[in-house]
Structure formats: structure tokens, C-alpha cells
Amino acid sequence: MTAQPRIHGRYRVDERLGATRIATVYRAYDDKLNRPVLLNLMRSHLVDQRGIRERFISDSELRARNVHSALPEVYDSGTIEDRPFFITEFVTGKTLRARAPVTPIEALQYTRHIVAVIKACQESHIPHPPISSNDFVVISEGHVKWIENWTLTPNEVLIDIASYRSPERQQGTAETVESAIYAVGILLFEILGGFRPFSGTNADEILTQHESSDIPPVSAVVSAGCPPEIDDLIMRCTARNPLNRLKNLDELLDMIEQARRDIVIGGNGTGPLGDQQAPTTTQHTPHAGTQPRKRRQGNRTLGRVLISLLVLGGLGAGGWYYVSSQPAQSGGLLSGMQLSMPSFSLPSWLTGLFSDSDGSAQYLLVSGDAALELHSEPASNGTVVGSVPAGSRVEWVDGPQSADGTAWLKIRYTVDTTIVEGWAPQRSLTTTP
Template sequence: MPVTGSDNTAGGDHASPRSGAATGPSDPLIGLLVDDRYRIRSRLARGGMATVYVAHDERLDRPVALKVMHPHLAESAGFVARFRREARAAARIVHPGVVSVFDQGVVHGQGFLVMELVDGPNLRTLLQAQGAFTVEQALRYAEEILDALRAAHRVGVIHRDVKPENVLVPTEGPVRVTDFGLARAASDVSMSTTGSMLGTVAYMPPEIATTGRTDPRTDIYSVGIMLEEMLVGHIPWEGDSPMQMAYAHVNDDVPVPSDEQPWIPREVDDLVASLAARDPDERPADAGQAQALVARVRSALPPEILSRRAPVSRLEAPEGDTARIPAAGRTSPLPSPLTPTSQAVVHASGVTPSGGTSSRRSPSSRVRTLVALLVVLLLAGGAGGWWWWTQYGPGSYVELPATAGRSAAAVESDLKALGLDYALTQAFSDDVEEGTVISSEPDGGMPVHKDSEVRLTVSKGVDMRAVPDLVGRGEDEARTALTDAGLAAGALDREWSETVPEGQVVSQATKAGTSVPHGTEVDLVVSKGREPLAVPDLTGLGGDEAREKIEALGLTASPSEAYSDTVDAGVVISQSTGAGTTLHRGDPVSYVVSKGPEMVTVPDLTGKQLEEAQQDLEALGLSTDVRRLAGGWFNTVRSTDPAAGTAVPKGTTVTITIV
């Protein structure tokens, strides 16, 4: 039957229905239809901050897990706001290794989450049943957990409470990580209301205890602690108080597995030491790198090592009862640091550790000693209490001033006045003016530890980009250049060009080098190549008219002249470039303009013999007609008609008069 995993972020356990979790009639939510959709069937588990129910989604006809926050948390507006934000963030994670968040809302004033119901126990239950895992099993679980965390980190979600209770082991497929983001909401309300730092101390990285800062490496540390636990069967420093355990996380390196199980190879020791390094900079930079590191170690180990398991006794839960989790794995507020032991104080006062005295004392002396001891204890306790108050208690937290929307200089001044460290990151913004804070981590108005570093994101103003020179580039190349410059291609016009080849940019609407906001569209004109022009029919047009018509099309007139007996002078006789021929701008058009008939001058033939005169006229292209006077016995030319010196068209007949 489907079950969900532990809810230690919410302060309790997710029990399996087969474990006998109470579903008594005293719970008013049993049978309730929540949000006109989710029918609560039974209670699965109850913890310090939430109760988990098995419900049925009547709209989609499927079982779901319904996690209802306890009523006292609804009194904190900060928790409600953070709960909603973190739930939305967690819902963005889509990965087969992450328990899906389907919905959120409020029932009876209590916030609730609707989540996927997973068939299988959590990792804590499995560890209790097996005592420890084989090396192969432990590495595989670590690799699958890191794969799920990688998906969460990619969308900006840090889990902050990775532990066996929040890892489910379904019957099929990879392990499933749950309760993303809820640890942060729970920690925020705990700090703001009680001044304590809520967290599962056994898996808590040192930077949370010292600075409160978190990033993806925070989750990697917790996975390293879990890997150690899966290999040797218990957490590091098990049996210490929460404060001693937190102190050890901050000041001591995590013991390597081979300290307890000498057969565990150095590769596994190095892996645990890397994942759980005290300095975050010495851990893998992100879950992806950590996952690759685990995979390399897993593939490098021989089968005989991978199959071995530490000989740890199993902790079986009684049949029909809910398995309880050891105290070290529970979510607890960190207590004040331990004050000096009375034994040490007595020893310093002259009393031996066994309770005897170094010399025999009178009753009055013993009274004075006891009074002195009491004073020392009170002073030591007061000093320890003050140290706790200022380092971890309410006195160690200050309220972060408003940040977003204010000038960076003003926010920096406020942070300096509070003694808070801060780091600036600049980012472009289309909406926030230059020099103004866009956001901060943590958010403005939130309580933060006095040793925390506040990360401010300050606006650099609108991201301005230089327009590239696109003229002469191909269309696709121009679009790519605009995209690379953070701009976009706008309207695209095409026109003929005699100088720019087809497909290349002729001009751009925004001059190259101009600074414009990112994303601005730049209009382009792209060449269609040379414009095709059809030659007109010039036949019968006058020479000047033909020239004007040709030049109006952008072509070049190339006329020639010829005599014509049939076409009047000045009129086009013919065209070498035929009508309808396709040319391009500037190409020549050849045509012939008539000069009219060819003219010749009638020569002076007087006194010449008829035969010679005829030859002279024929040589000029003239015809002859002879008229004889007095019989024309002498064949001597007396006159011509037209008379000598007259210009006549070639081919004209000249009448010769001879005597």
C-alpha cells in the first residue's frame, strides 16, 4: 500500500499504514472533503509540526498524501508566507527522484500540502531493518539522492534538511527525496518565535551553525553524513548531546568509515571526507559534481567490496507499531553550550574528583567552600547562558532592514550599522533603476544571525547593447549577429540593389554602434539582387522620345544613325536590343535612328561627252535621262536638270541635254 516518508522537517514521522498509525475517530479531519477535492481517508503520522493523512483526490481519482501544518503555526504570518513560497518553489522541481508537490491551500486555518503518495518505506526504516547497507547499496542511494538534489539546485531550491527520514525507497525506480523547502520555513518561524536554531543536528553542516548561510554544498554535506551512516550503521558522534554534536560538526572532521570498518577502502574514505568536508569550498561545487564523484568510486570498486556490509545489529520495530527514530536523527533546537561540570569546579576549589577533600575542614570552612562553589557555578552558568544568548539565542539575531527597491548605498549603510557583513552582486534590470537593490538573500525584514552574510543583488540598470554593423552580411548571418548581441531582427524589407548581391543586407534602420536596450528589434532591408528590366518597343518613336523612355527605366540609350529612304529623319528605324529583352539597370539598349534619304550634289557636266557624264552621275547614285537637241550628233552635254550644284536625294533621275 502506498506510504510516504518521514516528516522530521515538520517535527514528526511518516508512518506506513501497515505500521498501525492511529486513525481514531477523535481526529476531526478524518472524512473531511478539503478544498472540494481531497477526501481525507486516514491519518498516516503525526509529528511536531504537521500531521500526514492519506487522502483521495476526487477530481483526478487518485490517492495522495495530505500534509496539514499544526494550528499553532498558523499564528505566525512569517511562517505562512514562507510556507507558501517554499511550497511553490518545491513544486517547480520535476524529477523522478523527487516527490511531487501537487497543490497547497488552507483547511480550518491550517496550511496544507498535497503530495504524491509513494509506495515504499523511508531510508530510516530500511536502515533500522538492515543495520547497515552494502557498499554498493549505500553508494547507489547516495548517487540517486544527489541526482534528485541536482534537479532541485538547478531551479534554485536548497533542501536544507537532507536525512534518511526525507528519503523514500519505492518498490521500483530510484529513491525519492521529499519535503523540499519546508526546513527553511520551519527554521524561520522557530528563530523568529523562540530564538533557537531548528535543524536536524546530526546532518547539519557547520556553516549553518556558524553563519546560517546555505547553498547547494549544504545539501552535499548532509549526503556525506548519510553515506557514512549507511556504511557503518550510525551517525558520527552518536550519543553526544545536540550541542556537543553541533560543536563537533564545526570543529572536528567527520570520522572516516574505515576507522570502524578497516576493510572499507580508502576511495570510500576520501569520498566521505570530500562530501562532508567542514569547509564548503573543499566539497564538490554542486550536486552534479558530487554525483559524478560517487559514480566514479562505485565503478572503481571490485565486486567483493561492493557486496560487503558492516556487521551491525538490526533495529527491528515491533510488529504492528510505528518504528521510532533514534534521537540523534530528530529535528531539535540547539540547546545552550554545556557549562563547566561541577566535578571540574569542585576540583578547582580543592575538592578531589572523587568527592574527598585534600585536608580535613571545619563545618564553617565547608560552608564557605560550598558558598564559593555556588558563586562559581552561578557565574559560570551566567557566562554560559550569556554566550548562548549572544551566539545562538535570540540575542544573536537581528531583523534585516528593507532591501528591495531601496538604493544600494542606503541598504549598505543600514547593514553596516547593524554590524552585518554583506556581498554585492550586480545584475541588469529592465524595471529597477541603476544603483537600486533588486533583491537580497535573506529577504528584507527577515531575522538573520548577526554573523550571517547578506547577499545583495543591485541593479546595473537596463542592459544596453551596441548594434552591430550588418550591411553586406547574409540574412541568416545578420540574424545570428543580432541574437549574439542580445538584440533581435525586426521588420524585414526586400528591395532591388545594383551593388549588393541578392540575400545580403542593404541597410539597417538603427545605425551600427548605436547603444540600445537589450532585446531591441532592428529593422533590416535585404537585397533582392539586380532589378530585371524589360526593353520597350522603340519602333516609330522619335530619337529623343526613345532616349527618354530608355533612361526612365534606368537603362542606357545607345543610338546609331542610318539613312533611310522610307523612314523620316529622326525616327527610330530599328533596335538591336529587341523589345521584351530582360536587362538590368545601366545596361545599354542599341537602336538606329533615321537620317532620312542620303543627298548628293548634281555635278557640272557641261561640255562632257554623254558617256562620261552618265558615269559621273551613276557613281553618285543618280539615274540619267538623255534629251537630244538637233539630233545630238556631237554627244556633248549642254545642261542638266536639276542644274549643276543642286542637292538631290540619292537615286534621283537627272536629265542630261546633249547637242
Template sequence: MDTTVADPLVGQVLDGRYRIESRVARGGMATVYVARDMRLDRVVAIKVMHANLAADEEFVARFIGEAKAAAALSHPNVVAVFDQRTDGEHVFLVMEYVPGRTLRDLLTERGRLGPRAALEIMQPVLAALGAAHRAGLVHRDVKPENVLITEDGQVKVADFGLARAETAGKMTKTGMIIGTVGYLAPEQVLSGDADVRTDVYAAGVMLYELLTGEQPHQGDTPLAVAYKHVNEAVPPPSNAVPGLPRELDALVARATAREPAQRPQDAGQFLALAAEVHGGLPPDIDRRVEQAAYGRTAVLESPMPHAAPGGGRTAVLPAAETGPAPVPPHDGAPRRGMGAAGRYVLIAIGTVAAVVLAWSIWYQTSGQYDHVPDRIIGMRLADARQMLADAGLQVRVAPAEYSDRVDKGEIAATDPAPGARVAKGETVTLTPSKGRVPREVPDVRGRPLEEAKRMLRDKGFQPGRESSTPSQSVPKGSVVRTVPAAGQRQSPDEPVQLVVSSGMSMPNVVGQNADEAADRLRSMGLEVKIDRRRDDGRPGNTVLEQRPAPGTGVSAGDEVRLVVNRRKCLFGGFFCDDDRNRGDRLPVPPVIGQSFDDAKRALRSSGFRVKIGSRLGDRVVGQNPLPGTTAERGREVTIWG
């Protein structure tokens, strides 16, 4: 039986204003919730510092400093910070709620991106970082997990939680490295120093990962990855993905130079270089790169992103306390003129840093913890339950939710999020997908069946079962309505039923006066053709036969043939047995919903003249006189659309 560990904050109201509705993510320093600001009636994100950290005055000061730093940034590509509050033991931030997914989610789904797609994501990221750098702020934790992509495709940089004013950087507690191992610049590993150029390095690593689907430095341990950042240059991405332009290799190499002075001096410079490369790429470069890649490997699927140990998680690691160490040359060779004593000093410094770094990583990744698997998103529910059970974790299944990311029945979200650390025996909540997010059913009424189906497919829907119904206003073979109705919302995973017009039902006019029968049929928009023959046993000018037969479906403009009995006349045709005063008023046919051509033909064949008023569309939406009324023969009928 599944068990659940209820979050005590869900349902509470913080500071008398923010009602916590659900938990969406948990990191090493804080937990993020969706909440409602009851004062302004809007959805917000609430970031609550972990209770054990709230007791650390220095950390609280850093956390509050985050609010001041991020609130000072007003940029469309930065997640906005609205407020910072304290409610009892809870210290929290109020931030913009950004529905959507992370760049990590996108990489997990697609494996890697083409050159144009990668640069089109990097440019707003660099614009956001550039705004921070101009304000004297350093993000310190640039990675795909901190890049959000909204439902309409807007890119926003999140979690400036480790950013602080560059001028206050020297007040940081001595010997602390803050960042994520897979994206650490060499100077961060060696001394813990961080400025705007460390953000540039991390962004360069992220660009490499977008282009190749993996981080540039791999290793069995986080320590091995950190060592490579110090001692090895980031390889050209074209080594991993053939066909990538050399301009991208040069851009990645420039951003990830091991010497900070050789990199772009802030994200603004990096953005200018990236925009220049993007502008010079051929329009079809993404397709060409994919073709080149497939031509070199037998594997048809793009590689999934590979996270080096510790590569996707933020870590706070002790650095060597011997002060800044010399950074090796860009090509990895020893500097000229360096003697044996100098090399021994470097080896000793590296050894101390390695030991301290290894101890910190061991402490964070010791056996009492596990991680929610990254690949769990998109798995079938049964497979995901088994994987978590095998890892010693409890499982709770939440009600299914709509998701455009995964298919119906697959895992759409987890709590904690994929990649988060969890203790053995802790509960992971799985949220299955119940299909794609509902959207409005398009209006296909009055459209021919095949055109209506095409319109539904263009909007992501699949046409479903078809049925027919008679209609006086919709032509035969065109759509009368959909189920659900136009404008209602439905998941595209559910088919849309189509109700198709079988046309008007042909009335029985056999035995009726031919003139009255013809007027009635013309008022329905039908073309009436009359053939005559003599039948002495029946009154003259009556309908003997009709085609189509009564009850047959017909549409405006269809031809109807009536066989009419010839009149019996005396005295040279002056007196006939069925002469009568038929009057000058005729029924007005209904033409609303018809095309203008069909409407004009129906009205003229019924004995009326036609005037067209305003015409904004291709179908009639109004007429005067109204259908069903009578009007003088030859009167002008106005139609508009």
C-alpha cells in the first residue's frame, strides 16, 4: 500500500496573504511552492528556506540578499522577485510563477538541439545574465535546470539564489565554492573566486551541452570532473556532432577558455558574439547537421543528455585555503621558466584541493541518500513505480494531470523533481499524464467535410466518428456541428465527432398544383425543371411525378424535375380547367449559411432579385426579408455576410 508524507506547509497561509497550494520543487537550500496571493488574486511561486538553514544568520542574510539582488533586475528574461517575508520560522521569497518546463526537460526530450535552435535559446539566457552583470551581480549557478521555458516559448533565467553583488564577493565566507560541478570554471575549483566571467564559462558549457547532448567533461566522480575543468580544455562540439560549423567551435572555445581574461568579459559580449554567429548560419543548418550526424552513426535516436556525477546538482564545496593558485595555460602545458620547485608547489596545492573537494562530495553523496532518476519523466507508471521501489523509495500516485510533454498514461511530473536528492525510504509522488492540455475546438460549421477534417488536424485534433442529420441551412456534405461544440475545450488526445448535413428532405409534391409545388421547392433553394405530359384521368397542371423521390436528401442548388399534367383548355386556350388566381406573393427561401453564389441562385430561381450588402466573409449571415416569410414576386432581397 502506498504511503505519503504530507507537506506541512501545503494549505497554510504565510504572512496572512499567501496560501500555499502545492509543492513543485525542492533543492538543497529551499523548497518551491505554488501559492495564491489572496490580496492581489494571482498565482505566485513561494521559495521557503529550509528550517535548518534558517538558523544560520549568515545564510539568512545571503537569502534575503537574493531578494534585493533579483528584485533590482527588471528584464523579460529574468524570473521576477516580488517580495521577501518572514513568518515565524519560515523565511521566504515571493516570485513570478512560470508555468512550463526547464531547459533540462527539453534536453531530456530531444537529446540535443540544432545550431540555430541552441543559439535561439542561448541569446535570451545571455540577455538575462547581461542585465545581471551590468547591475554588478553574478549568478554563480548557470545550468539548464535554472532556465525555464514558458508554455508560449519565452525563455527565463531562474534561481539567482546564489547570486550576490560582485562588490560584496570578498565578504563571502572564506573557502566556499558555490556552483554545480559540471559547470564550474577553473578558478572556482582552485580558489572559489567567481565573477561575471565564471557565468560566461558556465554558459559556454551549457551551449556545448545544447549542441551535443552531453557535458564536455565526463568522469566517474565529481572530483574527476572538477579536475578536468582545471586541466583540460573544452573540446570542440563538432568532435561529438559532425557537421557543426567551425564558428560554433570557436564560440564555445572562446567562452570556455581556462584563463578568465581570454573569455568574453561579460554575458553582454558573449551575447554579441552569439548573435553574430546565429546571423551567419544557413536557414537549414539544423537539418543539415542532423543528416551529417546520421550519416556517421548507426544509432538513429539522438543521444540523451549525460549528466556527469554531480553535474546537475548545486553543491557547496570547501576550496583549498592556500589562496588563489596559478591557472594552467590554455593548452595544458607547463609555463615556460617554471622550475621543479614551482611544479611541486602546484602539485601540493592540487592535492590539498582534491582531498577537501573529495571529502565534501563524499559527504553529500554518501549512502544515506539517493536521487530521483532523471529519466523517470515519460516512463509508464508501472515501470516508474518499480524503479523507485528498487531504489528503496516509497511511491505515491497523484491524480493524473494534463501535459503536453508526455503521452497519456506516462509520468508527467514527480515530487521531488527529477535529479533531487531524497533520503532512503522517503516518498516520491508520481503524477501521470491524462493527455495533452485541453484547447479550444475550432469552428468548422458549414465547411465541407474534408475541409473540416483538415482544419481539425491543423489545430492538433483528430476527426472522430461521423453522423448525419437533415438541415435546411447547411449544404449536404458540410458540417452542421461538432461534439464537443466549437469553442469548448478538449484534450487533443480525444477525437472530435462530426455531425454532417444530409441536406434538406425532399417533400412529396405529387398531386399538388404544379405552380404552388414549384414555388415551394424554389423557396428551399432548389432548381426546378418542369416536363409536361397529358393524363386525362387527372386534373390539369398537377404534379404527376417528381425526381428526386420524397424523403431524399437535397441541398440548395440541386436540380428537381417535376412531371406536370398538361392543361385541358377550350376555345383556343382561353379557358383552362385549372386556371386560378395564384397571387403575387412568394415564400422567401432560407439562404443564411450558404455561399453568396448559392444564395443568389436560390433567390433568383424563387422569383426574387438580389442585393448584396456588407460582405466581410464568404458566407451569408443575414437576409431581409427573413426566411419563412412571403414577399412580392420580383422583390429585392438583401443578403450580407
């Protein structure tokens, strides 16, 4: 019987679990400490892209600081056949999206924990993780753990990002505390009502709604209503003008705590809200993943089934470096750090295990009837560097990035020996069958 491969003589590699935008993920076991772990191995087609490689390594070093218990622990790192990797913890549970709707008190407890994570990252000068119900898993009452949800398709990833993006981000504004507070308000709305305030079939539809429409009160879209304290809290978080939002995370934490106390005293926060109805402010057909969910009491059987999710410390399409618009700030923080990691080679009989040819790159199709122009940068006024015929299959290389009110993706088109690479609007691309 062939022995299972081990990394550093201690991590037994069991199986390939899936892949995010940057890493292929393997279930492994730490023989030394007797615990399950994850091997996060940089995808082979990205190894030669220096910027992404350095971000991958830098990210593991930043996360190893363990600034908050809700962030995944990084146990070890190195390289395999010149491919960077790191070892992270393994977490099982249900995402907030799967748990919703929850009671007002539960919603405030989870939200308070998430805000504490963002605050810890801010104080440590580390980009905070993406704010999404798909990226936080419930590990105990009132406590969550950040995960990278690798089950989403590329289109679902873009929709997920757009669902929490503040209006000013669409105008090219960098990530700020105010935009993070906006996303927290959207998340609170969602886990209370069981659905997001805006929905659509693609990211641009959702982004347009965030720019043009106010977030409806939760009490207006659930039959049993909602404590006024939570309506006020969400309104203060999600004002379209950032000047009208709460100014900092301490104010947000104070308002969460005050709302929790008022609800406890009033005795109206222990049960889930009534049957939900979709907001009437949107004219788009809801995406399948954003339909209102039934009350938790009606989903007890499904609720008993725990969805196993993996902690992928900042590795995916919605990962920190792809979502954060502060790469320059992160680069400044890391400019003096040595990006060195221990390296070793695998015996030839093991290298087949680490092949990600069955899903390494992610591909999209050029939609419409006309050729798609590629730009040198994510902007409509960028230099046109080439074009791709309609219906062509292209590789998703980077992004999304927001500019001109549009989500842009960097793609690569290969025909014969010619390679063309550039930025294109996400709305012009669709997922492959």
C-alpha cells in the first residue's frame, strides 16, 4: 500500500478539496499535534506572476499575527516545487447566510463580533476580510469565524462583492471605515430578514441599485416588524452619503450595544422576525441565491446538516487583496519585510498529487455579438491593447476592480501562440457552462 505524502514530515495530505482564485486546497492532518488542517497551495498558473505571489506570501505573514480569534490561524508556510503554500486551521459549521434569519438579539451579537474583527484589523494596519454572510461561519453562540467560501461560482463571487459595496466605492473611492460600516449594515439587514436588500442577475444591476436607492427599513419587509432600534441602526450604517453614516467603529459598537440593551429591556428580541417578503425598491428579478428564506423553525431538518467550510486565509476571489482597494497601503506596510519561506522538493512519485490541472484556472466567455475590447487598466479611457471575438473563452486573471461605476476584470485570451491580456467590464463576460 502506498504511503500518504507528508509535508515537512508532519502534515499528511489526504485529498484535494477544491480551489479558490489563488490557491488549491487540500485536506491534511498534522501528525505532530493530532489535528486536521488545510494545505493552501498557490495555483500553478499564478506562480510566475510576481505581484500575486508576493501578496500570497505577505498575506500569510500578516494573518500569522492572529490579531483576532475570529480570523483563521496560520500554522506553517513554505514552498513546494516553487509553489508557495501555508497551513491553516480547519473549521466546520454553518455560514451566516445559511443560518439567517436569526433573532434580533442573535443578529446584534454576530454583528458585534464582526465589527470587533474589523476594528482589530484596522488597529493592526491589516486589511479586514470581506464582509459577507457567505464568509462568516457560526462556531458558537454570538461568535463567528471568517472563512473563504470556495463553493461560489465566479458570477456568484461578483454578485457577493457587489451586494455589500457602498455607493461611493463605485465612484473610485478607496475602502474606508464608512464603506465598511455600510457593508455591516447590509449584513445586519440580511441576517435579520433572510435576504439581501438588493438583488439582480449580475453585479452591475446590484451596484446600480446601491447607488440609486435607499436601503428599506427591515420593519417594512417583514410581516412581524422589527424593533425600531435596529431600523435606526441600519439606517445610520447604510446612508448613501457617507457623511451621514456613523463615523467610526467605536460609535457602531456603542450603538449595537445600546440597541441590544433596549431590546432586552423591551422583551422583543428573543424570537425570529415574521415571514419575510422581498423589498419593493428593486425592479430586478432576484438572483436564486438572494430569495427570501423561510423561518428557521421550518428548516429544522436542513438546519441539522452542518455544511463543512474551509478556512482559506485570504486566498480566494473574495479574498482580502482582491476585495480591498488598499494594495498600496499594504505594500507600504510590507516594504521592509523579507518574503522568504523554507523550500523543499517532492519526490517524483508525489508530484501528481499536487496537480491542479482539473480546475486551476477559471474561465469566462465573452458575451454579446461584438468583439470585446481589452484595456490597459480598469477604466473606459484606458488604452485599448487588443480585442477578443464574441463567444471566446478567456482566463480570469485578476479583479474585480471598480472604476467608472463598473466592475472590471483582468482577462487573458490565447489563440495559437498569441496571448492578449487586459481589462474588460464584468457585464461583458459570463461564466462557462
